[in-house]
Amino acid sequence: MSDDQRRSELSRFLRTRRLRLSPQIAGFQHANYSRRRTKGLRREEVAALAGISLPWYNSLEQGRDIKVSDQVLDGLARALRLSADERRHLFFLACPPHRPESNPNDRHPAASSSLLFVLDQMATVPAYISDDKMNVLAWNDLASVVFGPFETADPYGRNLIWRMFMMPTYRMLFIGWESLAISLLGNFRTLYTRHIEDQWYQIFIAKLKEGSPEFAEWWDGYEVRCTSQHPRVISHPRAGLLNLTTQLLRDEESRQQYLNVFIPDSLDGSAERLATLAKEAGISISG
Structure with a gap:
């Protein structure tokens, strides 16, 4: 991604995390709630908790071109009470590793x-192979x-996010759909961030925002998960309840493809x- 894209994404991430954290949870027990115009912490409160100056934090959240140390990022992670996945995301956005660029035409x-x-x-x-766009290959x-079925004329019909938000029959399979989605x-957010220069993501996200109110709301909420091994609890029309644990195996050569295995x-x-x-479908499961 370009430096401008990275700083813009870092700005968006910091702001969502600041606004979701209440003064009471952050330890400001005597904060005057009646005088607050917005929810969440103020910038000066985040700066104080992180042990950095307010101008320094303002520069970060406004997407300015500054360099930050690991110590500063650790302080921000603690102040904003980031999860392990969110902390890794913060470090990636602030100090992205050098890596070969992906081919956006592939x-x-x-x-x-x-x-x-x-x-x-x-x-x-059941098992399938997915890529870094969450397309089933x-x-x-x-x-x-x-x-x-994954065979479809829909150009996005094999995409797991598209199926989850845009295909009612797929959505109805899952008990606890919201948590899984x-x-x-x-x-998907972390995958997008690593390939933010690829226009495929921009077009795809715009179509989902237009077609799914839930996607639009939750995308702006900026959820971050480095992996998703959320269990699939399915109400199958023929089999009934299927409680499946998710296991992922990444291809170490490309590091951009995953074998998703669902264990009952x-x-x-x-x-x-x-x-x-499987037997009713004529699938042989002998060893």
């Missing part, structure tokens, strides 16, 4: 051969039976119901 990359090999060995659990038969969106609960009957569903 819209449909081939699935990693190593991840495809592992995927081909999995018949007893390859999947096994059971994934199609559990999550619905927010978790996936938080992961062995104690609540999910494993047996999944096996029955």
Whole structure:
């Protein structure tokens, strides 16, 4: 990403985190709430908590071109009570690592051969390979039976965020849809930030904002998750309840593709119901 894009994103991130933290939670027990025009902390309060000057913090939140030390960032992370994922995101935005730029024209990359090999060995659990745009690149038969078909003429129909917010049938599968959607969106935010120069993300996000009020609201809320291994609890129309634990395996060569494996609960009957569903669909699950 360009320096201007990075500073703009850092500004947006700091502001959302400042506004979500109440003075009482931050330790300002005697703050005068009646005189506050907005929720959250004031800039001078964040600066005081972080042990930095107000002009220095103002420069950061206004997206100015300044360099910050790890000590300053640690102070901000503590002051804003950032989670581990949010702290990593802060450091990435303030001090991005040098890395080769991705090719923005590579819209449909081939699935990693190593991840495809592992995927081909999995018949007893639903699994698919996704990329850094959360597009599903390859999947096994059971994934199609559990999550619905991935073959579609819709250019975004294989994107996990698009399916979650824009496809009612997909959305209705999940018990606790809101929690799962927010978790996936938080992961998508970190992927977007690392490829913010790619216009695909800008166009995609604009379409989602136009089509989904929930997406528009939650995107502006700036949720951050470095990974999303949120469990999938599914009310399947044929199998009933499927309680699936999510496991991720990243391709270490490209580091931009992931094997998503969904393991059924062995104690609540999910494993047996999944096996029955596979059998009814004609999927062989023998070893």
